[in-house]
Amino acid sequence: xxxxxxxxxxxxxxxxxxxxxxxxxxxxxxxxxxxxxxxxxxxxxxxxxxxxxxxxxxxxxxxxxxxxxxxxxxxxxxxxxxxxxxxxxxxxxxxxxxxxxxxxxxxxxxxxxxxxxxxxxxxxxxxxxxxxxxxxxxxxxxxxxxxxxxxxxxxxxxxxxxxxxxxxxxxxxxxxxxxxxxxxxxxxxxxxxxxxxxxxxxxxxxxxxxxxxxxxxxxxxxxxxxxxxxxxxxxxxxxxxxxxxxxxxxxxxxxxxxxxxxxxxxxxxxxxxxxxxxxxxxxxxxxxxxxxxxxxxxxxxxxxxxxxxxxxxxxxxxxxxxxxxxxxxxxxxxxxxxxxxxxxxxx
Numbered sequence: 153x154x155x156x157x158x159x160x161x162x163x164x165x166x167x168x169x170x171x172x173x174x175x176x177x178x179x180x181x182x183x184x185x186x187x188x189x190x191x192x193x194x195x196x197x198x199x200x201x202x203x204x205x206x207x208x209x210x211x212x213x214x215x216x217x218x219x220x221x222x223x224x225x226x227x228x229x230x231x232x233x234x235x236x237x238x239x240x241x242x243x244x245x246x247x248x249x250x251x252x253x254x255x256x257x258x259x260x261x262x263x264x265x266x267x268x269x270x271x272x273x274x275x276x277x278x279x280x281x282x283x284x285x286x287x288x289x290x291x292x293x294x295x296x297x298x299x300x301x302x303x304x305x306x307x308x309x310x311x312x313x314x315x316x317x318x319x320x321x322x323x324x325x326x327x328x329x330x331x332x333x334x335x336x337x338x339x340x341x342x343x344x345x346x347x348x349x350x351x352x353x354x355x356x357x358x359x360x361x362x363x364x365x366x367x368x369x370x371x372x373x374x375x376x377x378x379x380x381x382x383x384x385x386x387x388x389x390x391x392x393x394x395x396x397x398x399x400x401x402x403x404x405x406x407x408x409x410x411x412x413x414x415x416x417x418x419x420x421x422x423x424x425x426x427x428x429x430x431x432x433x434x435x436x437x438x439x440x441x442x443x444x445x446x447x448x449x450x451x452x453x454x455x456x457x458x459x460x461x462x463x464x465x466x467x468x469x470x471x472x473x474x475x476x477x478x479x480x481x482x483x484x485x486x487x488x489x490x491x492x493x494x495x496x497x498x499x
Contacts, residue, residue, distance in 0.1 A: 165236070167210075170195060174203045175212055175226075183216075183225040199223075211235040237416060264368040270342065270354045273370050275300050277350045283409040284310045286345045286384045288336075290356070291317035294325065301329040306397070308405075310412035312384075312456065314392045316340050316356075323440030326396045332456050340370070343384055351377040351445040376484075383393065385455065386465035394458050403427070404499035410483025413496055418452045420498075429472050429481070431496035436486050445481075445491070447474040448496075464488070 153161075155176065162172045170193070177192045178184060182430060186204070190197040204224045207213045212232055216223045231404035264270055271293060278300040285304055289297070294315060305311055305328060313320055313330035318337055326333040342354040354368035371377070400419040405415035420427045426447040433440040451471035453462040462468065469489050470481045481496075 165206075170199070171203050171207060174200060176208055178204075178213055178224055178226045179229075180206075185221050185223055187221070189224065208412050216372070241445055256328075260372050262370045264352075264370060266355070268398060270352070270358065270368050271296050273352055273368075274342075274344055277344060277346045277352065277370075278304055280350070281307075281309045281346045283347050283407075284312075284345075284411060286312045286343070286381055288314040288316060288340055288343045288384065288388055290342070291315050291319075291321060291325075294329070298329055305329065305331065308401075310409045310415065312389070314340070314388055315382075315395070321395060323396045327398075330396065331398045331412070332394070333396040334389065336392040338361065338391070340388060343380060343388070345377050345381045348377050348381065349374055351380045353380065382466055390455065390460070390465065398458050404497060406495060406497045410493065410496065411454075411468045413498060414452050414454050414470060415456050417449050417470060417498060418454055419458060421449065421452065428499045429470055429496060430499070431481070431493040433481060433491035433493045436482075436489055436492055439442045445472065445474060445479070447472040447479075449473075450478065453480075 159169075159172045163169065167175065168379070173193045174189060174195070177189050181188070184192075186197045186200045189200045189204075193200070195203075196408065201222070204213060204215050207224075208215050211227065213227060214225045216225060246323055262273075264273060274287075274289075274297050278287075278297060281304050285301070287301075288459075301311055301313070311330040311332075313326060313333040315326060315333060315335050315338065316337075317335060326480070339356045341356055342352070344350075345350040350370075350372055352368060352370045355366045358366040372395075397419070401416050403416075403420070405416070407416070417427050417429070428446065429449050430444075430446045432442060432444050449470055450473045451461075453467050453469040453471070454460070455462045455465055456468070461479045467488055468483065472479055472481055479491060480489040481491045481493055484492055484494050488493040
């Protein structure tokens with residue numbers, strides 16, 4: 153650490169600029185007379201005495217005023233650090249006694265300047281996921297968040313993963329880390345959406361090059377995150393190559409992510425297994441009151457697994473047979489289907 157950085161750190165501990173200069177002068181000699189320190193720092197001898205008394209009170213030096221002339225001796229740095237640590241620990245207890253822990257809303261927008269913070273924020277958002285994750289990430293960073301993704305999959309979260317690499321990716325590298333994973337050889341940004349609420353975008357340069365001055369943005373806003381999800385599904389997901397599709401979940405199961413429900417119904421239908429759909433629904437176009445439907449799933453429209461069967465990237469739809477009629481059901485905010493559902497059950 154150079155002198156300028158060391159001086160800045162000492163000032164953060166509450167020392168003034170003159171106190172820092174005086175202390176560093178004493179450190180260089182170990183022990184010196186006030187007149188010698190005054191000559192070295194360019195301040196008066198009287199001022200050196202005043203500063204030295206302040207430094208002694210803080211535990212940085214010892215003033216030997218029982219000898220003539222008076223000398224000031226630096227305390228061993230290890231002792232100084234121990235004393236400062238004890239003071240901070242004592243202060244931590246006092247602060248904790250006065251701290252009122254309240255639930256705080258995360259910042260809506262946060263500019264991130266370092267790659268380390270990007271990875272940390274990815275881990276935090278993934279750990280908080282309850283229903284759905286969409287993520288694109290370079291292969292070399294998959295190991296750093298792989299355990300978080302695996303834990304999310306174990307919680308029943310739908311994880312749609314795009315791994316970016318210029319070399320071939322072994323499918324075993326993503327097993328257990330995603331419900332569906334794809335690979336893309338082109339450079340792409342890190343993108344993350346969680347539960348339609350949390351989002352993060354980081355330029356590829358920021359995480360791949362140590363000297364990049366680019367910035368990432370994390371945000372918490374339900375109006376913006378779906379736009380990022382749409383970009384992920386429409387611009388990146390279709391361009392990537394399918395790498396891994398997980399096994400279907402045991403049924404019955406209730407889903408909060410409608411896309412996850414559509415994925416599971418698709419996998420069951422492709423295995424020629426009958427699937428029943430049960431949900432409280434609301435009509436999309438009509439003014440009818442919300443109702444309850446239960447019927448046989450006969451088809452899906454989706455773009456999560458190959459072959460793609462939807463007409464639009466955001467279309468993820470169930471086709472349900474209700475005895476004498478067949479209806480379509482989508483998730484919250486649907487406008488293409490007959491009904492929308494917030495939560496539904498497959499069996």
